[in-house]
Amino acid sequence: SEKQITLEVERKFIVPADCETLIESLGGTLIEEKHFQDDYYDTEDYSLTIRDYWLRQRDGIWQLKYPPEQRAESSSTSQYCETDSEDQICELLTKVLQSYLGRHDMHVSGIVPVSNIVSSICHNFASFKTKRKSYKIDDIKIDLDMMDFGFNVGEIEIIIHRRSDLSQALSRIDDLASKLGVKEEVSEGKMENFLRTKSSSHYNQLVCLGVLSKKD
Ligand code: V4E
Secondary structure (H helix, E strand, O other), X not given: OOOXXXXXXXXXXOOOOOHHHHHHXXXXXXXXXEEEEEEEEEOOOOOOHHHOOXXXXXXXXXXXXXXXXXXXXXXXXXXXXXXXOHHHHHHHHHHHOHHHHHHOOOXXXXXXXXXXXXXXXXXXXXXXXXXXXXXXXXXXXXXXXEEOOOOEEEEEEEEEOOHHHHHHHHHHHXXXXXXXXXXXXXXXXXXXXXXXXXXXXXXXXXXXXXXXXXXX
Protein backbone atom coordinates (compact mmCIF):
# COMPACT_ATOMS: atom_id res chain seq x y z
CA SER A 1 0.00 0.00 0.00
CA GLU A 2 0.93 3.66 -0.30
CA LYS A 3 3.56 5.24 1.95
CA GLN A 4 2.18 7.46 4.75
CA ILE A 5 3.54 10.97 4.52
CA THR A 6 2.68 14.33 6.05
CA LEU A 7 2.84 17.09 3.54
CA GLU A 8 1.70 20.68 3.99
CA VAL A 9 0.29 22.02 0.75
CA GLU A 10 -0.17 25.77 0.93
CA ARG A 11 -0.82 28.88 -1.06
CA LYS A 12 -0.08 32.39 0.17
CA PHE A 13 -2.34 35.23 -0.87
CA ILE A 14 -2.81 38.95 -0.52
CA VAL A 15 -5.76 39.30 1.88
CA PRO A 16 -8.74 40.95 0.13
CA ALA A 17 -10.67 43.56 2.15
CA ASP A 18 -13.81 41.45 2.72
CA CYS A 19 -11.94 38.19 3.27
CA GLU A 20 -13.33 37.22 6.69
CA THR A 21 -16.95 37.83 5.66
CA LEU A 22 -16.41 35.77 2.53
CA ILE A 23 -14.83 32.91 4.49
CA GLU A 24 -17.84 32.88 6.84
CA SER A 25 -20.30 32.95 3.93
CA LEU A 26 -18.53 29.89 2.49
CA GLY A 27 -19.18 28.02 5.75
CA GLY A 28 -15.84 28.80 7.39
CA THR A 29 -15.52 29.16 11.14
CA LEU A 30 -12.95 30.98 13.23
CA ILE A 31 -11.13 28.26 15.15
CA GLU A 32 -8.31 30.17 16.81
CA GLU A 33 -6.79 33.57 17.36
CA LYS A 34 -3.24 33.55 18.67
CA HIS A 35 0.04 35.41 18.95
CA PHE A 36 3.38 33.69 18.57
CA GLN A 37 7.06 34.47 18.13
CA ASP A 38 9.33 32.79 15.59
CA ASP A 39 13.14 32.79 15.86
CA TYR A 40 14.93 31.33 12.81
CA TYR A 41 18.46 29.91 12.88
CA ASP A 42 21.17 29.04 10.36
CA THR A 43 24.94 28.67 10.13
CA GLU A 44 26.93 31.78 9.19
CA ASP A 45 27.21 30.51 5.57
CA TYR A 46 23.47 29.72 5.42
CA SER A 47 23.98 25.97 5.03
CA LEU A 48 20.34 25.35 5.96
CA THR A 49 18.37 27.98 4.07
CA ILE A 50 20.33 27.54 0.82
CA ARG A 51 19.02 23.95 0.92
CA ASP A 52 15.51 25.21 1.71
CA TYR A 53 15.68 23.97 5.35
CA TRP A 54 13.94 26.34 7.78
CA LEU A 55 14.82 25.78 11.44
CA ARG A 56 12.89 27.80 13.95
CA GLN A 57 11.81 28.04 17.54
CA ARG A 58 8.13 28.95 17.73
CA ASP A 59 7.39 30.10 21.28
CA GLY A 60 10.34 27.99 22.37
CA ILE A 61 9.37 24.80 20.48
CA TRP A 62 11.84 23.59 17.82
CA GLN A 63 10.36 23.03 14.37
CA LEU A 64 11.92 22.22 11.01
CA LYS A 65 10.37 22.75 7.58
CA TYR A 66 12.16 21.08 4.71
CA PRO A 67 11.54 20.10 1.10
CA PRO A 68 9.87 16.75 0.37
CA GLU A 69 11.72 14.17 -1.76
CA GLN A 70 9.26 14.72 -4.59
CA ARG A 71 7.23 17.78 -5.30
CA ALA A 72 4.45 18.48 -7.75
CA GLU A 73 5.06 21.33 -10.18
CA SER A 74 2.95 24.28 -9.04
CA SER A 75 3.69 27.97 -9.37
CA SER A 76 1.10 29.18 -6.88
CA THR A 77 1.30 26.51 -4.19
CA SER A 78 4.20 25.18 -2.12
CA GLN A 79 4.75 21.82 -0.46
CA TYR A 80 6.84 21.22 2.65
CA CYS A 81 7.42 18.56 5.26
CA GLU A 82 7.36 19.78 8.85
CA THR A 83 8.44 18.15 12.07
CA ASP A 84 8.31 19.12 15.75
CA SER A 85 10.16 15.99 16.88
CA GLU A 86 13.53 16.98 18.34
CA ASP A 87 14.98 13.54 17.56
CA GLN A 88 13.95 13.81 13.94
CA ILE A 89 15.17 17.41 13.70
CA CYS A 90 18.54 16.33 15.12
CA GLU A 91 18.83 13.52 12.56
CA LEU A 92 17.85 15.77 9.65
CA LEU A 93 20.24 18.54 10.77
CA THR A 94 23.12 16.11 11.16
CA LYS A 95 22.55 14.95 7.57
CA VAL A 96 22.06 18.34 5.96
CA LEU A 97 24.96 19.90 7.90
CA GLN A 98 27.35 17.02 7.17
CA SER A 99 29.58 19.05 4.86
CA TYR A 100 29.50 22.10 7.18
CA LEU A 101 30.49 19.92 10.14
CA GLY A 102 33.23 18.22 8.10
CA ARG A 103 34.72 21.55 6.98
CA HIS A 104 34.78 22.73 10.60
CA ASP A 105 36.18 19.48 11.92
CA MET A 106 33.12 18.92 14.08
CA HIS A 107 30.72 16.05 14.51
CA VAL A 108 27.39 15.35 16.20
CA SER A 109 27.23 11.95 17.84
CA GLY A 110 23.81 10.36 18.12
CA ILE A 111 20.72 12.19 19.27
CA VAL A 112 21.51 15.43 21.08
CA PRO A 113 19.26 18.36 22.00
CA VAL A 114 18.66 20.67 19.04
CA SER A 115 19.68 23.64 21.20
CA ASN A 116 23.17 22.11 21.59
CA ILE A 117 23.68 22.03 17.81
CA VAL A 118 22.23 25.50 17.39
CA SER A 119 24.22 27.11 20.18
CA SER A 120 27.49 25.75 18.82
CA ILE A 121 27.10 26.45 15.08
CA CYS A 122 24.06 28.63 14.32
CA HIS A 123 22.96 32.21 14.71
CA ASN A 124 19.54 33.83 14.75
CA PHE A 125 18.92 35.46 11.36
CA ALA A 126 15.25 36.42 11.67
CA SER A 127 12.81 36.98 14.52
CA PHE A 128 9.26 38.22 14.33
CA LYS A 129 5.88 38.07 16.03
CA THR A 130 2.68 37.00 14.29
CA LYS A 131 -0.96 37.71 15.15
CA ARG A 132 -2.88 34.90 13.48
CA LYS A 133 -6.59 34.30 12.91
CA SER A 134 -7.23 30.71 11.78
CA TYR A 135 -10.38 29.67 9.97
CA LYS A 136 -11.46 26.20 8.92
CA ILE A 137 -13.66 25.02 6.06
CA ASP A 138 -13.85 21.20 6.21
CA ASP A 139 -10.20 20.07 6.14
CA ILE A 140 -8.96 23.35 4.67
CA LYS A 141 -7.26 25.80 7.04
CA ILE A 142 -7.04 29.49 6.28
CA ASP A 143 -4.58 31.61 8.28
CA LEU A 144 -4.70 35.38 8.24
CA ASP A 145 -1.38 36.65 9.58
CA MET A 146 -0.42 40.13 10.72
CA MET A 147 3.28 40.60 11.33
CA ASP A 148 4.88 42.97 13.83
CA PHE A 149 6.95 44.45 10.98
CA GLY A 150 3.86 45.66 9.16
CA PHE A 151 3.26 42.87 6.67
CA ASN A 152 0.00 40.94 6.22
CA VAL A 153 -0.44 37.64 4.41
CA GLY A 154 -3.07 34.93 4.06
CA GLU A 155 -2.39 31.23 3.65
CA ILE A 156 -4.69 28.42 2.49
CA GLU A 157 -3.44 25.04 3.70
CA ILE A 158 -4.36 21.38 3.34
CA ILE A 159 -2.36 18.64 5.04
CA ILE A 160 -2.23 15.38 3.12
CA HIS A 161 -0.95 11.94 4.08
CA ARG A 162 -0.83 10.25 0.67
CA ARG A 163 0.92 11.51 -2.42
CA SER A 164 -2.09 10.51 -4.50
CA ASP A 165 -4.12 13.21 -2.68
CA LEU A 166 -1.81 15.97 -3.90
CA SER A 167 -3.40 16.96 -7.19
CA GLN A 168 -6.84 17.15 -5.59
CA ALA A 169 -5.45 19.31 -2.76
CA LEU A 170 -3.84 21.68 -5.27
CA SER A 171 -7.08 22.13 -7.20
CA ARG A 172 -9.19 22.54 -4.04
CA ILE A 173 -6.82 25.28 -2.85
CA ASP A 174 -7.04 27.09 -6.19
CA ASP A 175 -10.82 26.69 -6.19
CA LEU A 176 -11.15 28.24 -2.72
CA ALA A 177 -8.72 31.02 -3.64
CA SER A 178 -10.87 32.02 -6.58
CA LYS A 179 -14.04 31.92 -4.44
CA LEU A 180 -12.32 34.30 -2.01
CA GLY A 181 -11.62 36.63 -4.90
CA VAL A 182 -7.88 36.13 -4.51
CA LYS A 183 -6.02 37.61 -7.46
CA GLU A 184 -3.70 35.49 -9.62
CA GLU A 185 -0.71 37.27 -8.09
CA VAL A 186 0.69 35.13 -5.25
CA SER A 187 1.79 37.01 -2.13
CA GLU A 188 5.31 36.96 -0.78
CA GLY A 189 5.66 34.88 2.36
CA LYS A 190 6.54 36.61 5.63
CA MET A 191 10.11 35.33 5.48
CA GLU A 192 10.55 36.52 1.90
CA ASN A 193 9.28 39.96 2.88
CA PHE A 194 11.41 40.03 6.04
CA LEU A 195 14.64 39.07 4.25
CA ARG A 196 13.99 41.26 1.20
CA THR A 197 13.45 44.34 3.36
CA LYS A 198 15.89 43.61 6.20
CA SER A 199 18.60 41.24 5.02
CA SER A 200 19.15 41.83 1.32
CA SER A 201 22.40 39.88 0.93
CA HIS A 202 20.88 36.70 2.41
CA TYR A 203 17.73 37.34 0.31
CA ASN A 204 19.71 37.78 -2.92
CA GLN A 205 21.64 34.55 -2.34
CA LEU A 206 18.40 32.61 -1.88
CA VAL A 207 16.82 34.19 -4.96
CA CYS A 208 19.95 33.37 -7.02
CA LEU A 209 19.77 29.74 -5.90
CA GLY A 210 16.06 29.56 -6.69
CA VAL A 211 15.10 28.86 -3.05
CA LEU A 212 13.00 32.02 -2.95
CA SER A 213 11.31 33.48 -5.99
CA LYS A 214 12.09 37.06 -6.86
CA LYS A 215 9.34 39.56 -6.18
CA ASP A 216 8.36 41.22 -9.47
C1 V4E B 1 9.06 27.16 4.10
C2 V4E B 1 9.64 28.51 4.18
C3 V4E B 1 9.84 29.16 5.35
C4 V4E B 1 9.50 28.69 6.71
C5 V4E B 1 8.27 29.38 7.13
O1 V4E B 1 7.27 28.96 6.32
P1 V4E B 1 5.94 29.79 6.20
O2 V4E B 1 4.94 28.93 5.52
O3 V4E B 1 6.20 31.10 5.58
O4 V4E B 1 5.63 30.07 7.71
P2 V4E B 1 4.38 29.98 8.65
O5 V4E B 1 4.75 30.78 9.80
O6 V4E B 1 3.14 30.37 7.93
O7 V4E B 1 4.33 28.49 9.05
P3 V4E B 1 3.14 27.61 9.61
O8 V4E B 1 2.57 28.32 10.79
O9 V4E B 1 2.14 27.48 8.49
O10 V4E B 1 3.82 26.31 9.95
S1 V4E B 1 10.52 30.65 5.06
C6 V4E B 1 10.56 30.41 3.43
N1 V4E B 1 10.05 29.24 3.11
C7 V4E B 1 9.97 28.86 1.75
C8 V4E B 1 8.89 29.65 1.08
C9 V4E B 1 8.95 29.87 -0.28
N2 V4E B 1 9.93 29.37 -1.03
N3 V4E B 1 7.99 30.60 -0.90
C10 V4E B 1 6.98 31.12 -0.17
C11 V4E B 1 5.92 31.97 -0.84
N4 V4E B 1 6.89 30.92 1.14
C12 V4E B 1 7.82 30.19 1.76
